[in-house]
Each structure stands twice: as C-alpha cells, then as structure tokens.
Amino acid sequence: MAKYPFENIEKKWQQRWEEEKTFHVTEDPAYPKNKRRYVLDMFPYPSGAGLHVGHPEGYTATDIYCRFLRMNGYNVLHPMGFDAFGLPAENYAIQTGTHPEVTTMANVDRFRAQIKALGFSYDWDREVSTCMPDYYKWTQWIFLQLFKQGLAYESEMPINWCPSCKTGLANEEVKDGECERCHTKVTRKRIRQWVLKITVYADRLLEGLDKVDWPEPIKLMQRNWIGRSEGASVHFSLPGHKETLEVYTTRPDTLFGATYMVLSPEHPLVPALTTKECKASVDAYVQEAARKSDLERTDLAKDKTGVFTGSYALNPVTGKEIPIWISDYVLISYGTGAIMGVPAHDERDWDFAKAFGLPIIQVVAAAGETGPFDREPEACTVADGFAVNSGQFNGLPTPEAIKQITAWLEKRGIGEKAINYKLRDWLFSRQRYWGEPIPVIHCNKCGIVPLDEKDLPLLLPQVTSYTPTGTGESPLANIPEWVNTTCPKCGGPAKRETNTMPQWAGSCWYYLRFLDPKNDKAFVDPAIEKYWMPVDLYVGGAEHAVLHLLYSRFWHKVLYDIGVVSSDEPFLRLVNQGMILGEDNQKMSKSRGNVINPDDIINNFGADSMRVYEMFMGPLEVSKPWSTAGLVGVSRFLERAWATSEKPIVDSEPSAELTKLLHKTIKKVSHDTDTLNFNTAISQMMIFLNEVSKLEQLPRKLWEPFVLLLSPYAPHLGEELWEKLNISKDVSAKGSSVSKAAWPMYDEALTLDEEKEIVVQVNGKIRDKLVLPAGSDEETLREKALASAKVQEWIAGKTIAKLIVVKDKLVNIVVKA
RNA sequence: GCGAGAGUGGUGGAAUGGCAGACACGCUAGACUUAGGAUCUAGUGCCUUGCGGCGUGAGGGUUCAAGUCCCUUCUCUCGCACCA
Numbered sequence: 001m002a003k004y005p006f007e008n009i010e011k012k013w014q015q016r017w018e019e020e021k022t023f024h025v026t027e028d029p030a031y032p033k034n035k036r037r038y039v040l041d042m043f044p045y046p047s048g049a050g051l052h053v054g055h056p057e058g059y060t061a062t063d064i065y066c067r068f069l070r071m072n073g074y075n076v077l078h079p080m081g082f083d084a085f086g087l088p089a090e091n092y093a094i095q096t097g098t099h100p101e102v103t104t105m106a107n108v109d110r111f112r113a114q115i116k117a118l119g120f121s122y123d124w125d126r127e128v129s130t131c132m133p134d135y136y137k138w139t140q141w142i143f144l145q146l147f148k149q150g151l152a153y154e155s156e157m158p159i160n161w162c163p164s165c166k167t168g169l170a171n172e173e174v175k176d177g178e179c180e181r182c183h184t185k186v187t188r189k190r191i192r193q194w195v196l197k198i199t200v201y202a203d204r205l206l207e208g209l210d211k212v213d214w215p216e217p218i219k220l221m222q223r224n225w226i227g228r229s230e231g232a233s234v235h236f237s238l239p240g241h242k243e244t245l246e247v248y249t250t251r252p253d254t255l256f257g258a259t260y261m262v263l264s265p266e267h268p269l270v271p272a273l274t275t276k277e278c279k280a281s282v283d284a285y286v287q288e289a290a291r292k293s294d295l296e297r298t299d300l301a302k303d304k305t306g307v308f309t310g311s312y313a314l315n316p317v318t319g320k321e322i323p324i325w326i327s328d329y330v331l332i333s334y335g336t337g338a339i340m341g342v343p344a345h346d347e348r349d350w351d352f353a354k355a356f357g358l359p360i361i362q363v364v365a366a367a368g369e370t371g372p373f374d375r376e377p378e379a380c381t382v383a384d385g386f387a388v389n390s391g392q393f394n395g396l397p398t399p400e401a402i403k404q405i406t407a408w409l410e411k412r413g414i415g416e417k418a419i420n421y422k423l424r425d426w427l428f429s430r431q432r433y434w435g436e437p438i439p440v441i442h443c444n445k446c447g448i449v450p451l452d453e454k455d456l457p458l459l460l461p462q463v464t465s466y467t468p469t470g471t472g473e474s475p476l477a478n479i480p481e482w483v484n485t486t487c488p489k490c491g492g493p494a495k496r497e498t499n500t501m502p503q504w505a506g507s508c509w510y511y512l513r514f515l516d517p518k519n520d521k522a523f524v525d526p527a528i529e530k531y532w533m534p535v536d537l538y539v540g541g542a543e544h545a546v547l548h549l550l551y552s553r554f555w556h557k558v559l560y561d562i563g564v565v566s567s568d569e570p571f572l573r574l575v576n577q578g579m580i581l582g583e584d585n586q587k588m589s590k591s592r593g594n595v596i597n598p599d600d601i602i603n604n605f606g607a608d609s610m611r612v613y614e615m616f617m618g619p620l621e622v623s624k625p626w627s628t629a630g631l632v633g634v635s636r637f638l639e640r641a642w643a644t645s646e647k648p649i650v651d652s653e654p655s656a657e658l659t660k661l662l663h664k665t666i667k668k669v670s671h672d673t674d675t676l677n678f679n680t681a682i683s684q685m686m687i688f689l690n691e692v693s694k695l696e697q698l699p700r701k702l703w704e705p706f707v708l709l710l711s712p713y714a715p716h717l718g719e720e721l722w723e724k725l726n727i728s729k730d731v732s733a734k735g736s737s738v739s740k741a742a743w744p745m746y747d748e749a750l751t752l753d754e755e756k757e758i759v760v761q762v763n764g765k766i767r768d769k770l771v772l773p774a775g776s777d778e779e780t781l782r783e784k785a786l787a788s789a790k791v792q793e794w795i796a797g798k799t800i801a802k803l804i805v806v807k808d809k810l811v812n813i814v815v816k817a
Numbered sequence: 818g819c820g821a822g823a824g825u826g827g828u829g830g831a832a833u834g835g836c837a838g839a840c841a842c843g844c845u846a847g848a849c850u851u852a853g854g855a856u857c858u859a860g861u862g863c864c865u866u867g868c869g870g871c872g873u874g875a876g877g878g879u880u881c882a883a884g885u886c887c888c889u890u891c892u893c894u895c896g897c898a899c900c901a
Binding site: 003624 | 831
C-alpha cells in the first residue's frame, strides 16, 4: 500500500487554516452562555530544547475536545501563548552575552512553528507572550492593585536563597531542601523582599476548592499546603517578667500535661528569658542554629537538641513552674514560634523530654483504660481518649475537653480559640534581570511610592551585564540612570525598586489576557470577561498543583474582590495529563538518551499519527511509556483510512450490520470524546474501519459520518477525506472545512442488537451460551437455559437451590449435590 | 513517618458487580508482492492429548456472581515531611 501523502496534506491544510483564519473566534452574542466554552492549555515556557513530546499530549486532548465542541454548535475559545520570562534565557545570556529577549523570541518562534505543525485549532490572533511590554504592563498593573489593597509588603525575614540561581525562592519552590529548578541546596539569607499576603486568602482558597471540579489528589495537595488547623492560643505568665509567652496548640485538652516550654532559637523573648548562668550556652546554641540550613535542622537532625534558658513559666491550670528551653525543633515561622511541651501526647515532645529528662505526665487515657494514672507512661499516645490528671476536666472525652478548657482559658483572659495555617506569605521578588520590574519607587521622604498607572509599563532597561550581583541585588541595581529617578509624590530624588517579579507573575493571569489580548485601556474588557469566564476546562501537568494553580487562584480572588472579574474561581474543571515516559519506562531525559523528538515523529509519520498515537496510548491522566511500535500501529490505521477513501464512493444503502456498527460507533465516539476517553474512542473507530475497509465500494452513508468522527483526531486527514467526499457536491470552495461541519447523529434504536448472547452459568461457571431475541422475558431465559444439553450434564442429579436471571445477559443456576 | 494514586497476557491497555484480556503492538503459520516500518487470511493468557482446570500483586471476606465492593498485606510512583 502506498504511504499516504501526509506531508502534502498536512502542509496544505495548515496553510488553509492560517489563510482563512478558520479558528478565529469572536464574542458572538448569537451563542447563549451555555453554548460557549473556554478550553485552556497550560502555556509552555519556550525552552531552548524545543517542544517535548509531553506538550502535544495535553494540547491534542484539548484540541480534539474543542473541535468536537465546535461541531456540536459551541463557540469555543481556545488560545495559546508563551510563558516567556524565566531563568534559562537569562542564564544563557550570562554565558553568551546574548540578550534574553533575543533568545526568548527565537525560542517562541520555534515553539510556535512546532505547535502549528501539529495542526491545533488555536486562535492565533490571541497569542500573548508574558515578556512583551504590552503584556507585562498589565502584570505590573495587577501588582499595583495588590499593593493598594495592602496585599504587597516589604519584609526582611530570613528567606530561602538559592546560591546557584542567586535569588530568593518562595516556599513552594523549595523541594527536599533543594531549589526546585537547579537542585542546589537552599540556604537562608536575610535580605529585603517583596511579599504577597496570600495568607489573608487562606480560608477563601480552601473553600473555593469545594466549588471546582478538580482531581481530588490536587485539591488535597492544596488543602495540605494551606494546612489549616484549629486549636487555641494560650498565654503563659512569666514570673519576674511583664511579658507573657503565647503558644499555639491544637490540643488545649493536654494543658495539664505541659511540663516545659520550648522557644524557637529565633524567638524574640529568648534574650530576655536567658539568665546569666545560661547565657553562654544559649548564645552558642542560637548561633549554631542560625548557621544550619533548613535541611540540617529537619532531615539530618531528627535527634532533639536544645538548651535551658534558666527561666520558668507558670502552667495556667496547674499553677506549677515549668522550665523554658530553646530548641530548633520549634519553628519560628509557624504559630507563635513557641510551644508548650506535652511529652505524654506528642511524639516530638516525648523525644525531647526523654533526651533531657523532663517530667512526663499522662493527661489523656484511651477508652477503657482504668489507671492508675499516677505513673510516668511507657509510651507516647497521640490518639483521642478522655482526660485524666486534669482536675475538674477529668473524664471528658478529648473533643469536649478541648472545648471546655478553651472556654475556661477564655473566661480568664489567658487564652482563646485560634486557627493556624502552614501556608506562608508568598515571597514575590527575585534578584534577577529577566522578569517584570516591580513598579514602585523608594523615596527617602515618602517611603515606598507606587508608580502611577499611566506610567506603566515600567520597561526593563538594557543592561551590559546580566550576572546577578549575588549580594541580594538584581543586575538592575548596576544601572544608575535607571535606578535614580524622582519621586512621583514629592518630586525629590528617589530610587527605583531593582527586584523583579518571579516567573509565576505572568502565568498568574494569562488566561484573562487571552480574552482581550490587544486592549490597551484595560487588562480585559469587562463585557468580554463576562462572555467567556470562567475557564471551563484547564489541562496541564500535575507539577503545578501548588505553585501556579494556587497563585493564580489567589490573584483571581483579589481581582474578583476589586470587581474586575466576575467569578471567584478561575478554573472550573482541571485535568492533569500523565507524563509520557521513555521507551525504557523511565522519565525522558537527555542523560538517559531516551528522549523522543516530536519533529522526527512528525517528519516520519505525520502530525496526525503523532496526535492519534498520543491519545491511543492510554487514559489521558496516567503516565505511560512511549512506544514507536505502537505509533506504527496508529499510523497503519490512518493509512488504511486513506486507502479506503480511494475506493469508489456509492450512494447505495449499506448493509444492516454495517449500519448498526456505524450507529454504535457514532454513539461510542461521541460519548468517549465528550468524557475525554480518547483511547477507547479511537479503538471503536478502528473496529469500524476494520469492517468497512473490507468493502469494494464505499457507501457514502457510512463514510461521511466516519470522516466526521475522525476529523477532530486527525484533522488534516479529516479535511482531505472530507474534501474528497464532497467533490461531487462542489463544496470544496474557499472557507469550507470539516471543522465547520455538524457532528453526526446516531439513532439509538439502530445501536441496539436484536439478538443477545446469553451466558448460562452453573454455580457461577460458564457452561453454555444461548442466542435469544433481545428483551426475552425471564421465564423464557430460564426455560431455554434449563433445556440446554450442556447445562443438563452439569445439573443432572442435583437440586436447584437458586436461579438468577439477568435479562439480556445471563442465567446462573445454583445447584446443590 | 504521614497522605494520595497505581498493580490485569510477552508489551501499551479494555471491561454500568454479570463471558477477563476489546483495540493495538509483538509473535506463529500461510497467501501475495511494484521488498514496504507493506498488505491480506488464520492463530496467539497459562496448564492439559482431551474432558476440563487455573488465571487481574498476595491473603482473607461479602455475593448466586468480584479485576470491580470490604478488611489485611506487599511492591511501585507521586506529594508532604519536626506545622505543635
């Protein structure tokens, strides 16, 4: 069989689509709200390596879905753009002196060409790149809104610092104590930073998850990251000091068991609480802790360390003095940076008390435990139970004890109900060049002054050196003529902010810019925003579970609160595509040499084969290995479709059997495409084609619907086959495209079989099969089953205990010896 | 350690609690040929000469019936990791 001319076909149709703007979309009011869909891909970072086979997986899925929706009468917004600010281009600039804009634009061009070569139905008139001034003008504008809302502030806390990237990192960017990007060990550094108050939105971000159709694991990851917990604040008085020591605990019911306190080494009260005798050891410990990296303080040092401060606090319920220690197992960044030590009911406190010989008092007993409870317990128990050794609260089950002790504390003004989060504010500035300049000015007189909105965009200046200073200042700090400016408020001399925004900034809101990408009056026109938003389907990798997807939701909620967007959640439905592994079942990587290049596949097998194969590999959501042999199988399927199309088209009626198969196929492909189960939809099309390709002549009634079904999957071949079909109808004129044709309908009646194969089981084992008219009643099934000779052999001499009949499916005869 | 997900032929994978292995790859045999990642036909879970038996990581359970539901357990992948 001749190889089908995919090179010509694919080039031809890609040109046609481009020239005729086939996929250009407008806010046509004729479509009611329920006939509009916004289907979004996670836009790529245009790396120097070019497109990866992973990219087309999600892009093909959404493309098929969009084409399917259009053919079903929907107005579909399906845009693409580029996440174009980022470190690799800047690092390349440091090595070669080439401006990041030059490399980035070259990479964007390459990515665009590669993406277009796959025949996706994007509206390219809406393309955006986050590094373009007319785009980042609005990123800066959003920053100003955050600033005005009091959600952006400067801070000088010790932060995660990547010595290799020479920049600060957000908590979300640190994995296993390493920089997520370059795997360098993260150290701590104290420099001035811009921080966004994402914590203010913690509850809203949590609640919003209940409203969206996202994979549960992703929701769970976000919930865990936000890490809300309920408990109580307790104020311990400090004999000899005016201050009190506040701690946060989720187990106020264990207060009677608090036998010591621990402060984080960074806690502000440490100097005041340290007695003369203990000063030397405390100072040494504090210094040692400051020197350690986070990793050393956690992973490598599970053995508890700490020193006594020499001071005591009063346990508010027992009135006893308990010693105050410092230890690095208490984190300054969570709660109040201080804890009460309840060794009997907290593993960490148990370890600490054991290490330093501190008293351990049991205050919670398991249900049924009888005591006595006056001895030191043998093991730490964290489970709920009932209170013991807790005075008036004895006997209360844990939840009730928590309530009552909290109320008791509140009444005396020494404690109250409290809520805490693991989520920290978002460290938003980077000490690098290739990012959005933060649009604020530092004035000696007026302090921090935001730029006026009319002065946006604040352009990135040209620099001679891209090398980060490494001292905590960006390369922008080395350009005096840019840094030195005048204060917009007082007109006096002032300095520009030299930090830039992280890469997440541009990707936080790109889905909004796609709506109205050329608007220079607003970041999006409100009417257009209302027309499309929110995003109906968002497809991308799971690696963004807590980074991009949390940041985006945060910004979106702020934009909602200031009234510039109409929904409080941006992405209604999220689907994560699985990773495509190498043929060796390992993650694709240059070092393993198992990388598949999409360009090679397109050149050798065509874009349609690539698309259909990636969808045929398995379910969209799971990881699966690449197999070139599997690709060949799909390629043969398309070859066969082409070969079949070369047969003479006839208007005669197809056989009843094939008509039935056609209607079953339309039904299954329609359903499976709608639910994104592309692999089984393709399988059904293969079954159909295997039968139809046996014919000598091709009935139009079979072939037309099949071409329509195939066309979202293999759009170039689809167009070509459609054109071939319609030559006699003379509608191959300009503007005609299979993508504008109507999706085929099926007749439910024609999908039903007249005869059903009935399985006959004896004691659950298949002993015979009967063919009976569909809908045969139970009585008939029973009679026919019992009449079967094979069945008779198996039930001879036995008594029938039970007889189960499932209509149109099976008969199970349960017999006893 | 905690949390989540996944374990089905030689391979990728199908299966509203009702015929396990659709579809595809690979393999075997045959046909054909303009030797092409051809094409066509038949076969292909394991054991057994056969009747038949056994099979969805392992072990229990519920059910007339379990890949599917429940419990226990193992392995792998991912996420979090002293968050009080």
